[in-house]
Amino acid sequence: MTATTLFPGRYVQGPDALAHLSDEVARYGERGLFLVDPYVQDHIFPRYRADLQTLDLQEIRFGGECTQEEIDRIEEAAEPTVEFVAGVGGGKTMDTSKAVADDLGVSTIIVPTLASTDAPCSALSVLYTADGSFDRYRFYPRNPDMVVVDTSVVIEAGERLLVAGMGDALSTWFEAEACRQSGAPNMTGQQGSMTAYSLARLCYDTLLEYGEMALNALHAGASSPPLEKIVEANTLLSGIGFESGGLASCHAIHNGLTMLEATHDAYHGEKVAVGVQASLFLRDTPPRRIDEVYDFCETVGLPTALEDIGLHDPSEEDLRLVARRATEASETIHNEPVPITVDRVVAALRTADRTGRNRKREPVAA
């Protein structure tokens, strides 16, 4: 049985990490293509342009969706001499830049301006269709050469995005643990390693211990050790944990939820959190653990009911659509150590939703 673990080539994180971006990216060449999220290009990137002027850079404004059409557009515009592609922005900017770098055969640099997903460190992209539905995963032969996270910029992105990142990170240990128990493979198709499972557990423990304190730092507008720990958990631990530990039901249910238009305003990590809650009722989870997850989600402000992600009183038909998508033969939900059916997924979603709503009505006495 072969185990495989993947890592980004270099991971740099701290307040003002972007102040020295030119030194960091110069390791990978002098001529680079920067794919920049539109908001970041207008409001954040101008601060760093002077520092980057020593390099020969081409800057392209990201179109907003990680689709095959967008990847083709950027590749047509790219100058033939680029030595690296740097994606600056959110998950979709990063995923698009990974695809472009791979097609062009050059180094990949990822500069997340938020800590809302586990996308930065991984060797895969999530492609969407033009209407915003999940299309497919695209895998690459290697992880990003470098990931640079400036926590001051992450603070500017605001609370909801950091919390969404905690939702994505919350799934990491549950899904890795499901794969470990069932012997299911990780994202490489081989077994997860002790390293990956341990980092996934560290990710979960870090969220429970520092999640609330990190939000206090964010509101204070200044980084602090708890905030740095949460950004690292959301980005590095969650990235290594999901990719090398494996995915299971939480992300499959997320993929199912994207089928419903009403969920499109909820962030990836917010829908994944709902997937985590539903996953607790697919397995025979101890009540103590269920309480721990809901307590955490309530404390940091993650969704705990379907209405929180835009699904007000969903029909049986809607939930079956979600469950059918989540249980497609190719989906990671079958990595769970229990048998999976459409009916069981619908029941888990309903039970998780009811649990969350009941808790809102009857807050537990302090």
Ligand SMILES: [Zn+2]
């Ligand atoms: Zn995710």
